[in-house]
Amino acid sequence: EAAVTQSPRNKVAVTGGKVTLSCNQTNNHNNMYWYRQDTGHGLRLIHYSYGAGSTEKGDIPDGYKASRPSQENFSLILELATPSQTSVYFCASGDARGANERLFFGHGTKLSVL
């Protein structure tokens, strides 16, 4: 079974601070994704990546940056955190078979911005 590991599991940050959420996958998947989950909205796509060195904007990229330094690692960066970014963040990887791709999710990171 595909393994996606996120760190940290919980994070409390101050408004204006920098936050980095990390994700590691050991399945050699090309595609990786960052979603946020908010009540009433389901999961919304922030950034994604086709492979090492690539990052693409998703549906709600404002206020976030992403970095894919290697096949295994994909980070989400909040340069200036705001309370509206309080949410649960999920990383996922996919087996790159087109639109019918199956995604494998991490356990999530709960971020609170005070």
Added chain:
Amino acid sequence: AQSVTQPDARVTVSEGASLQLRCKYSSSVTPYLFWYVQYPRQGLQLLLKYYSGDPVVQGVNGFEAEFSKSNSSFHLRKASVHWSDSAVYFCAVSMRGSALGRLHFGAGTQLIVIP
């Protein structure tokens, strides 16, 4: 643009009862359709998916879903629920022809199974 609607935010059923969780999508073409489940303090896991062919697809743990093109729906069913089925269920779609699986999720339905 695609959208997914799960009209029931919460569903409560008794153990052993049957279950239907509703999902409707809006899309100009039939998308790929998925149901994912999220157990407490875990990430999402794939339950089942529909690409084409038989409109009834079987998933894990006795779940099945039926695609209806005329109704733009993909409802999830189970004949007899167990307390361990308590979780949040998400319906999702992705567009055929796209280069990768960008999923559009519904808001989710929380299922509560009463022992």
